[in-house]
Amino acid sequence: MKFxxxxxxxxxxxxxxxxxxxxxxxxKLFGVEVVDTDLVRDARAVISKFDGFLYKxxxxxxxxxxxxxxxxxxxxxxxxxxxxxxxxxxxxxxxxMTPNSPWVSTEYRFETDGAxxxxxxxxxxxxxxxxxxxxxxxxxxxxxxxxxxxxxVGKNQDVQTTLLSIGFDNPxxxxxxxxxxxxxxxxxxxxxxxxxxGTNLTWTxxxxxxxxxxxxxxxxxxxxxxxxxxxxxxxxxxxxxVGALITQ
Ligand SMILES: *[C@@H]1O[C@H](CO)[C@@H](O)[C@H](O)[C@H]1NC(C)=O
Ligand SMILES: *[C@@H]1O[C@H](CO)[C@@H](O)[C@H](O)[C@H]1NC(C)=O
Ligand SMILES: *[C@@H]1O[C@H](CO)[C@@H](O)[C@H](O)[C@H]1NC(C)=O
Numbered sequence: 001m002k003f004x005x006x007x008x009x010x011x012x013x014x015x016x017x018x019x020x021x022x023x024x025x026x027x028k029l030f031g032v033e034v035v036d037t038d039l040v041r042d043a044r045a046v047i048s049k050f051d052g053f054l055y056k057x058x059x060x061x062x063x064x065x066x067x068x069x070x071x072x073x074x075x076x077x078x079x080x081x082x083x084x085x086x087x088x089x090x091x092x093x094x095x096x097m098t099p100n101s102p103w104v105s106t107e108y109r110f111e112t113d114g115a116x117x118x119x120x121x122x123x124x125x126x127x128x129x130x131x132x133x134x135x136x137x138x139x140x141x142x143x144x145x146x147x148x149x150x151x152x153v154g155k156n157q158d159v160q161t162t163l164l165s166i167g168f169d170n171p172x173x174x175x176x177x178x179x180x181x182x183x184x185x186x187x188x189x190x191x192x193x194x195x196x197x198g199t200n201l202t203w204t205x206x207x208x209x210x211x212x213x214x215x216x217x218x219x220x221x222x223x224x225x226x227x228x229x230x231x232x233x234x235x236x237x238x239x240x241x242v243g244a245l246i247t248q
Contacts, residue, residue, distance in 0.1 A: 024082055031185035034066045035081045039127050043089040046121065053198030054095055056190040057169055062088035063190070064175065065165025067182035079161050083135060086118060087142040087162040093117035095202045109213045110206060115144040138162075147218045171196055 027036035034040075047058045065088055069076040093103035094110030094117070103117040104110075119140050122131050131139075142162030145151040152163040168175045169192065174183045200222070207214045207223030207230055214220050215235040223230035233239055 030063060030182075030189035032063045032067045032182050033070055034063065035085050037082055037127070039122070039125055040082060040085045040089070042125060043086050043121065046093075047089055050096055050098075051198065053194040054092060054202075056192065057195050057198070058089055058092055060169045060186055060190050060192065061091065061166045063186045064168035064178045064183070065161065067179060067186065068165070068168070068175070068177035069161070070182075071177065071179050075157075075161070078157050080135065080138075080158050083138060083142075083158055084161055084165065086122065087139055087158075088165050090114065090118040090121060091143045091146055091162070091166055095206075097202060097205055105213075106210055107213060109147070109217050110219070111144050111147040114146075115140040118143055169195065 024035045024037050026033050028034070044059075047055050050058070062085055065084060066081075069079060069081070069084070091114050092110070094108075094113030096103045103113055105113050105116075108116070119136050122128055122136065122139065138156065138158045141155065142159045145155070145159070146163055146166045152160045155163075164177075168178060171192075174180060203219045203222040204226045206219050208227045211223055211227070211230055211232075212235070214223055215232045216237055220232050220236075224232060
């Protein structure tokens with residue numbers, strides 16, 4: 001009997017620790033129910049200081065993703081919603097053009113700055129104890145992989161969902177996973193008319209301020225097109241491989 005009494009509380013603890021991210025506080029933003037923990041609120045406070053286009057883009061990726069998850073209960077039940085929120089909200093920390101931004105390095109590509117910044121933000125938060133190493137790795141991966149299409153295949157559900165959500169704000173049609181009603185109310189509250197302007201401006205700025213971090217990345221053509229003196233030739237993997245072939 002003693003034995004059973006001991007087992008029961010242990011079983012309860014085990015159940016609780018298997019589902020640590022459920023039953024989070026929620027709120028409604030632009031018609032979409034989203035998680036509303038202190039960590040998520042503080043992540044929102046970080047991006048609220050950014051340029052309008054960047055703030056709105058970051059918010060839309062979270063809200064489009066949340067709307068898609070709300071429309072798919074099976075998927076929603078298998079995703080860490082707080083991780084999804086923090087990953088999407090902070091995914092473009094590396095785009096912060098504020099002089100001396102604490103998020104932007106001189107040497108890393110923007111996705112890496114975002115990943116390192118988001119992990120640093122969580123580790124420095126009062127609720128960091130709820131984040132084990134695996135959860136932090138998923139935060140890092142979901143952000144680090146977002147600038148290179150095709151890398152989500154085969155990743156865990158959380159990272160795939162983050163990458164999918166970030167892609168939801170690409171210019172073009174409404175993503176089919178996001179219900180029309182929510183899609184329209186998000187766009188009404190957070191218009192996307194400046195995102196292509198902001199992307200063009202930011203990527204030109206990245207290529208001008210840290211060219212070495214842009215060779216062989218999605219940003220490279222912006223340097224070639226718009227930055228005087230930018231010259232990727234010689235730095236591209238193509239040049240290195242073909243150059244070695246020629247001198248063989
Ligand atoms: C929910 O998401 C899963 C995983 O992406 C997908 O296979 C399924 O078709 C979706 N269900 C609905 C109703 O959209
Ligand atoms: C993109 O940005 C560059 C650099 O600011 C600018 O010269 C160019 O006109 C922009 N392209 C378009 C199509 O607006
Ligand atoms: C770019 O760099 C390569 C390799 O150093 C050089 O051969 C080429 O002439 C340069 N192009 C321009 C436009 O300066």
